[in-house]
Amino acid sequence: MATNFYQKIYQSKKSSARLGIITTSHGKINTPAFVPVATKGTIKALLPELLKTIKTQIAIVNTYHLVTHPGTDIIKKAGGIHNFSKLNLPLMSDSGGFQVFSLQMKSEKLKVKSIKTNKPIANVRSEEHPLVVKISDDGVKFRSAYDGQLIEFTPEKSIEYQLAIGADIMMAFDECTYYPATYKYADKAMKRTHQWLKRCLKQVDSEKLKVKSLKLQNISYTRYLYGVIQGGTYEDLRKKSAEFVCGLNTDGIAIGGVSVGETKKEMRDQVKWVASYLPADKPVHLLGVGQFDDIIDLVKYGVDTFDCVEPTRLARMGTLYQVKNEQLRISSSESIDINKAIYKYNLTLVDENCDCYVCKNFTKAYLHHLFKQKEILGYTLATYHNLYVMERFFAMMRKIIKEDKI
């Protein structure tokens, strides 16, 4: 394991919260840190240049989406996703597991619809719903609805795809348990995930990635693999999974499947249960969680990084985070829906407590106008602001951890 990858620099005296530095070939990340989502190789509506002024430290791309579009061959030829998309910052890729298994559920629903309507399944599914052909211990096969291509996700394939994509941090292929899942199913999915993690490590090994250095078009950089803890909403399974995953030789630990439809309490419990198993010398990532009120509790359990579509997705719907005070205390952040008619004549800045480019320049009335007219600039400005608020929020959290005020 690369020892220079993660360095803990401060341990809170009051909780498992900690400060750390993740070092990648594309830059350092001060943790705790937020990881915005760049699904298809772009943070939607945002020029990559703007990430510098937002001070975004790292982003995550989705392997499933990139495999289907534009395909990993072209990304590899371009020298990897950093070069292809000019996201010049540390990047993570997910394993594809989450999307593949959520497609499975949609696929089942479509089969039911197909039988009920007496229509061939091809006629009831949309472009977004490829047809899952086979799920087994080996992996998942499905047909792309775009071009009929048979796509396979196995642990080995997931690593192969992620190597081609070329993000700095990869996730081992996992089965994301749907919710609510029976104990039996959660147990089966967890065991599968463990076997798959061993296969991912072996694949990384066979690709001579023990030194974790890859050359893509004369660009060499080191890559890291995280194992994913699963186990659904069951305490004993989560602990068993944590014990197993943390016992293997991965570079980092991810916690998966906690954001799929559960209550906030259940979600937090799933992290709390595994907290004592999390290693001091490896970074911990929580997949798919990013609401303000959750983050501070989860940081206390030792989570270092969080990815979530919420700030960017909400932005494109016109939901703008509002910072209530300088301390950015939890539950001090609220949001407004800029589409509402009350903002039509409101000439105050988007958020008067925010010092971002958007808030220094634009009024609520202007953003309201842009959203009502579906002007693209509205989505850009809202995305910029919400990501900026997230960065300030995490910067403040790092500060209060250091001051032992968390």
Place this chain on the structure above:
Amino acid sequence: MATNFYQKIYQSKKSSARLGIITTSHGKINTPAFVPVATKGTIKALLPELLKTIKTQIAIVNTYHLVTHPGTDIIKKAGGIHNFSKLNLPLMSDSGGFQVFSLQMKSEKLKVKSIKTNKPIANVRSEEHPLVVKISDDGVKFRSAYDGQLIEFTPEKSIEYQLAIGADIMMAFDECTYYPATYKYADKAMKRTHQWLKRCLKQVDSEKLKVKSLKLQNISYTRYLYGVIQGGTYEDLRKKSAEFVCGLNTDGIAIGGVSVGETKKEMRDQVKWVASYLPADKPVHLLGVGQFDDIIDLVKYGVDTFDCVEPTRLARMGTLYQVKNEQLRISSSESIDINKAIYKYNLTLVDENCDCYVCKNFTKAYLHHLFKQKEILGYTLATYHNLYVMERFFAMMRKIIKEDKI
């Protein structure tokens, strides 16, 4: 008339082409110059900050659109369109005439559809097609399809709206002749336009704008009025109109109605006929024309500024200008449709002869991917590139005028 507004700095020896400087309170414009369209107070898909690096000198907003959304009252309260939309550069506003009269035609078609389908007109018209209630020598009245509000465009109202919007350069209210128009109609519309120009001048006068200084939220700046030459496709009418408009005390001259459905030859003829009437001491604007091959001929007739939606609209459709050589000679610029499958694996830069931010960073394959996935970033990058090419094209044209190579 303000004498410092326009200054001719060089007259070509070979044609009526000339170099000039237009000075406004928001900056200077070196002419010939391109005027991108910011219809509703935003150049679609483009952060206003980016205009600096593109070197855009001036933009135009559409009065009709701003009157309906967000309404001129809020723009005025915000301190004018520069402040509202942070378009920190010289701005023009059109008179509303073009949109109002093209709506008239759509409105007529809807009436026919209403009779044929036996449906009330409210049911056959879309949001984009307000119902024209009355057209007279006084002006036009119509109902906004958004909220049923009765909106009136008269010469006085157009000036009132444009004053509230607060662009640096205003256009007198004109009747834009549809194509093909009979001689009789073109003559009638031209005479109406002349009467309306006199009323606009009077309105400007009554608003104490002889000094052309307006105070909006403590921001004082000078504003200018252009008269618009009409006359359809008829040589004698165009000349008569040029003589009339150029004889009045406006700050600049615009040529209107030349882009409405005519052939390129007819369009160029309409400018050629009036060339000898154009004053040496006032800037000349051509409304709605901006294709590369047209521009150089029209510059030779003495046109200084051109507005056109084409570079930005084509960009959002995936049409990217390609610069064929360093000299940017006319007909040397072509375009590609980045949606085409041939670009899926093309890792060359968007335009290898262009040095813009987009072309220094992104490949055709990446832009193809963005467009196929309808990613907003694609529209932004394409818009940036096309406007950058336009600026380089005009910069080269100013250079060759100076060298008398035009």
